[in-house]
Amino acid sequence: MKKNKNKLSIIFVVVAFFTFTLAGCQNNQSKNAKKDNQIAVTYTLKDNKKDTEKKTVDVPKKKATVMTGLKKAWKVQSSKGFITSIDGKKQNPKKKVYWTYTLNGKYAKKGADQQKVNNKDKVKFTLAKMK
Structure with missing residues (x-):
């Protein structure tokens, strides 16, 4: 059971990391689009x-x-x-x-x-x- 909790915790951290990373990239792209205009x-x-x-x-x-x-x-x-x-x-x-x-x-x-x-x-x- 402990192994399952550790795996779930690792999966959660990885998903959260990618979510925030992608959100940051999209935000930079919209800022760059504004700058381009x-x-x-x-x-x-x-x-x-x-x-x-x-x-x-x-x-x-x-x-x-x-x-x-x-x-x-x-x-x-x-x-x-x-x-x-x-x-x-x-x-x-x-x-x-x-x-x-x-x-x-x-x-x-x-x-x-x-x-x-x-x-x-x-x-x-x-x-x-x-x-």
């Missing part, structure tokens, strides 16, 4: 000449635009693809103060809602007076 984009906010905030945001590959990540990181207001306010900091057309942005150090040629981004891109939004 996401890209990381770094956003920086700049007020005149001073960087004020920086965040790295994961965005879905399929919806990867400048606007998608920006809205995920901060409260954003826009009009016709142009940013009018980020995190409560508003542009002021009367004083010719506007939000502009660069993508990997180059000024963008599209609105934030149309500009696609790739993994590890760097987007910098600047609130400054335009000449």
